[in-house]
Amino acid sequence: MKNDFIKEEIFVDKIDYYFTNVIARSSKxxxxxxxxxxxxxxxxxxx
Numbered sequence: 537m538k539n540d541f542i543k544e545e546i547f548v549d550k551i552d553y554y555f556t557n558v559i560a561r562s563s564k565x566x567x568x569x570x571x572x573x574x575x576x577x578x579x580x581x582x583x
Contacts, residue, residue: 552570554560561567 554566555570
């Protein structure tokens with residue numbers, strides 16, 4: 537049996553790990569942190 541493998545890129549969507557947790561999703565602090573992270577990624581000021 538011959539296996540042919542094709543070289544290709546695999547794209548994986550980034551998941552917001554902390555928002556997969558029910559308790560973290562309902563946390564005001566976690567929501568604020570997530571919003572700050574999203575804003576910093578959009579502006580490029582993530583440092």
